[in-house]
Amino acid sequence: MKTLRSGEFFGQTNDTLHFGGLTVTDTEYIHPYVDWHYHENAYFTFLLHGFMTEGNRKETYHCTAGSMLYHQWEDPHYNSKPDVFTRGFHIEISRDWFEEFHIPTGYTEGSFCIKDPSLKLLMYQIFKETKAGDDAIEVSVNQLLINLFGQLSRQKELNEKRPAWVNQLDEILHENYTDKLNLTALSETLNIHPVHLSRNFARYFNCNLGEYIRKMKVDRSLLLLNTYDSLTEVALECGFADQSHFIRCFKENIGITPMKYRQLMKK
Numbered sequence: 001m002k003t004l005r006s007g008e009f010f011g012q013t014n015d016t017l018h019f020g021g022l023t024v025t026d027t028e029y030i031h032p033y034v035d036w037h038y039h040e041n042a043y044f045t046f047l048l049h050g051f052m053t054e055g056n057r058k059e060t061y062h063c064t065a066g067s068m069l070y071h072q073w074e075d076p077h078y079n080s081k082p083d084v085f086t087r088g089f090h091i092e093i094s095r096d097w098f099e100e101f102h103i104p105t106g107y108t109e110g111s112f113c114i115k116d117p118s119l120k121l122l123m124y125q126i127f128k129e130t131k132a133g134d135d136a137i138e139v140s141v142n143q144l145l146i147n148l149f150g151q152l153s154r155q156k157e158l159n160e161k162r163p164a165w166v167n168q169l170d171e172i173l174h175e176n177y178t179d180k181l182n183l184t185a186l187s188e189t190l191n192i193h194p195v196h197l198s199r200n201f202a203r204y205f206n207c208n209l210g211e212y213i214r215k216m217k218v219d220r221s222l223l224l225l226n227t228y229d230s231l232t233e234v235a236l237e238c239g240f241a242d243q244s245h246f247i248r249c250f251k252e253n254i255g256i257t258p259m260k261y262r263q264l265m266k267k
Contacts, residue, residue, distance in 0.1 A: 001076060002037040006092055010034045010079070017130060019138045021097030022145075024130050029086040034079040038071075041092040042108065045069045046123045048265065049226055050086025054079050056111045066223045068114040068123055075111050089127050091145065101142070103149050115174070116155070117215040118206055121253050122148045124222060128255060131264050151206060158204055165190045166204045169197075177216040178239030183209070218253045221246065222261070231258055 007016050007023045015026035023041070029052060045054075047067045054061045054069065056077040061069060071077065073095070098105055114120065122144055129140040169190055173181070187194040198209070205212050217238040224234045235246035250258050 002035075003074075004037060004039045006041055006094070008039075009088075009090065010037075011088075017137070020142065021094040021100065022141065023090075023092040023094075024141075025090045025092070027088050027090065029079070029081055029088060031079075032081060032083070036076050036078045038074045038076045039092070040073060041094055042073045042098075042105070043071055043090050043092040044123065045071070046089040046120075046127065048087045048089050048127075050081065050084050052079060052081045052086055052088070054111075058110065059113075061113050063113075064223065065226055066120065066219060068120050069111065070108060070114060071111045072105070072109050077111060089123075091126065091141075093145075101146055103146070104153070108149075108152065114152075116151075117212070117219040119148060119151055120219050121215055122151075124254055128261070128264060154206070162204060165192050165197075170205075173213065173216065177213050177220075178237075181213065214249050215253060217246075218250055221250060221258070222254075225258055225262055226265070234258070 004010075007013070007018070007025055009025060009027045010031050011027045011029045013025050013027045015024075017024040026048075029050070045068070047063050047065050049065050051065075052063045052067075054063060054077055056075060061067070063069070097103075126141055126144045126148075129137055129144065132140075169186065172186065172189065183194050183197065187197050190197065201209050201212075207215070217240060221234050221238045224237055228234045228237070231246065232243045235241075235243045238246065240246040240249065247257055250261070254261060256264070
């Protein structure tokens with residue numbers, strides 16, 4: 001089984017950064033199938049364009065643009081993709097980095113798919129920072145990455161005693177976030193009191209209900225910005241009231257406007 005060293009991926013890597021125990025790569029996947037292999041470092045994969053299927057010993061993930069995966073070091077997996085342009089953003093993390101920032105690794109064993117929009121938007125911010133081209137890249141990326149691992153750790157602790165209604169609510173929100181959702185109707189569906197839902201939502205989702213819904217809409221918009229020319233079309237498809245509301249929410253979560261993000265993706 002092939003072992004890939006730091007900064008090494010199957011495909012055409014067009015941009016590589018090294019700093020402080022991290023290796024950041026922007027890679028076009030060009031192989032229709034990559035056999036079982038593993039990487040010497042832990043790393044995140046964030047799909048920017050296209051489609052990819054990835055399998056490990058436990059699960060198979062069918063990834064589209066916006067999908068986010070984590071792999072612990074030396075965790076075997078394989079990849080395949082259709083004949084379309086597919087591009088991935090990777091952050092490799094050395095053992096030294098984990099030790100320097102006292103990040104425990106027990107809650108990040110193996111490979112897993114990350115669906116939380118808050119974490120995915122953090123990764124978009126990391127991507128944005130790596131394209132800034134200034135002296136603040138290292139401190140910005142470290143801060144965002146530490147925040148990301150902190151949220152992952154907190155989620156694992158909460159998931160061990162997560163009530164059934166939380167998982168059910170998360171499924172409902174992901175399936176219906178473009179609709180106008182009602183707190184009373186959600187509470188009736190979950191068979192819990194609206195006050196109980198309101199008081200406990202932030203404990204499990206790290207923000208309030210409205211913020212979480214907006215994060216899901218922004219997350220969806222980042223995929224559609226690759227395929228839709230009109231910002232109004234993107235806004236309406238994602239459930240925003242209008243283009244102005246979309247731009248405001250996008251900037252609040254990503255830090256730049258949708259048009260600037262498009263320009264960034266072309267770099």
